[in-house]
Amino acid sequence: MIIMSGKSLKRCYSLPIGPQHPAFPEAENLEVKVDGETIVDVVVNVGYLHRGIEKAMEERNYIRSLYLSERICGICNFVHTTTYCSLVENLLDIEIPERAMYIRTIALELERLQSHMLWAGIAGYELGFDTLFHYIWRDREFILDAIELLGGKRVNYGLNTIGGVRRDMSEDVKNKIGKILKYIEKRFKYYIKVFTTDITILRRTEGIGILEKKDAIKYCIVGPTARASGVDYDIRRIDPYMAYNMVDFNIITDNGCDIQARVKVRLLEALESISIIKQCLKDIKKGDIRIKVPFIVPENEAISRSEAPRGEIVYYGRSNGTDKPERIKIRTPTYINLLSIKPMLVDENLADLPIIVMSIDPCFSCTDRITIIDVKSGKREILGEQEFRKRVDGKNDY
């Protein structure tokens, strides 16, 4: 239902507008109360892509649930499978071989690189730099090539299994990945320069979308969003898993608390990922890549965590002595980062809403719809993303 507010005509019309472009950021349904141009309140509604995965996992055995967990998210799918495998390995109380840990770490960091590049491209696109978006995504293709060399597919590579990994990494693959990383490192340094020194980008990102440190701690925000507000928390450092306690790396934090800080944190983190992968490629030793695990998992309960590109992923699981899990609970990072949208958006301009919501790197895949409620006139509008953009940029015309 659309009821146009203010100066335009009143008409009721239903608009089914969904995401048109695979690169458009996914947005949840935000009910935004505006007073003129300033946002006064935000209510976040999610659930458009609830698929009942946790219930489905209870009816599938552990291996099938593994592949189900891979399909939760397209961008961070390897982290989901790694955390799931760690969960079942904790339930079984087994240790995977060291080579498997290194291969998992390399794939995890490659995924972090690929995810941050995706985000950087979309951020550039949101700011109006179409060309920057194309350049960054072209370079992202090289990372996807590296992932394909390692796993066999660009997305949803079934590399993980309970007890280790399924494919080994040959010397040839190692050399090729090393070459790709050299090129990507150069490109990243160039993009960092662009994002931190270009005047148009600085004008649209500095001082906008502030999330203060105390709010970040109060709402338990995770991931680069929290690190850009000065909260020094990264699962890889505090609760190391896989090969992270055998490599040297820095945790990037920034005290800026605005969008520019989040940009910097993500891009500098990507450089750290490149350094981690290089160390892993050097340190990896020969050995087994998986160990055999029994089908039946004894009664137990366990928890496992990982640092996804967007934050902390927590898997809690319970087994019951059969080959099907009794209960698995998944908590993804955007779930908790939703709470950060409200403090970031209040008292900001409506025109900055897309870039602010994008800066927490949301990963839902909902239909994008935004509801705008004008507090003065009490009228509600539901707009699709395209129309919201037009409306937002057009409102400043009058």
Next chain:
Amino acid sequence: MIIDAIKIFVYPGMIFIIIFSLFYFGFLRKITARMQNRIGPPLWQPIFDIIKLFSKENIIPENAKLGFTLWPVLSIASILTAGLMIPIGGDVVLNTSGGIILILYFFVISTISSFLAGLSSGNPFGIVGGLRKIVQLISYEFPFIVSLIVPALFFKTLSPFMINSYQIISGPLFLLYPLASSAFFISILAKCEIPPFHIPDAHQEIVSGYMVEYTGTRLAYLHLVHMVKFFVLISLGICLFFGGSLTFVDFILKSFILLVLITIVKVVVARLRVDQMLKFYWFFGFLALLDLLRVMM
């Protein structure tokens, strides 16, 4: 009589203008893609697009108001008429003595027809898109009009054909009046919604805004308006500021250079915010006013 008909419809008339504007638009997309490290569509892609649109089903929505068919036709007719008045390669179809003012009017009729097309679609988004077009028109008409007056006053004639001939003799006007020329260049970008003046993020080239309810033939006309406007503005620019065109080859060369310049600007800049854009327009408008004062002295 027959020669006149050929002139009006074939060369340098409507068919020539339409085919060339489709090609120029194809070049724009191709060069943009290459600069963005992509391959891009083939050069004749816009031709395929228009032919495909002509073969699609024509749907008139229930809420459509009077003039749903009329406004797109009026839009394309007026922009083509404006194009007919501009000399191409020394040859002009409609040689009028009040050409500049008529061209201005036809441009405005075309934009208002697009706006009315949006209004008559019965869809709130069509209305919003149409309103936006009018608002933009009010904003960027100022530098456009001022920059049009400069060559008219300088050569003391309102006929584009005469201005073209004078320019061939006296040399390009942009060397003498660079400010007015840049104002005209900026208004090309603004009228065709090329970056940095593409405010709505949803690319206006794809169906959105005032075109939202149109399908089939009428949509083909609206897309054609967009592309023909681009070509007509380039040829107007050559005629008024960039040295005129003596022969056809001359025209192709100069218009191609302008096309490449516009594409470079399109690819390299980001989107301006609305307030920045308005400041830009008025700044260039006042620069053009300076040139105008110089001409009047």
Next chain:
Amino acid sequence: MEDIMRIGRVYKRFKNTVWIEVKKAKFEKLLKELKSFDARISSISGYDNGNIIEIIYHFDVNGKLINVKLRVEKDVYVINSITKLFPGAELFERELMEMFGIEIKNHPDPRNLFLDERLSPKNPLRKKIGDNNVR
């Protein structure tokens, strides 16, 4: 840290995690102790084992995971919200309410989080006859 362990009963330790079972009466005290250690709520999980519903609060205290298990009988579903002390738990409690049908008092926004009010089934994560593993 050891005081926390004493309020409830530690029934499992594994690597970096500690699992505590606590009774409803002592739960508030445990929460206050955790708050004083700057704990961060990481997740809240629910589990229905046929007779009772177990709610597990996963807290993170400087990298160590303290998992607090609360048993709620199926007749007595009402528990207090922890959002006063831990505002980050808001969304987790909403999910708990809609998936298991537990009533949580003093919650700032007790709407459904994921499920649609009209179309989705009620309390889907409760065990029903015919489910796998229901003995």
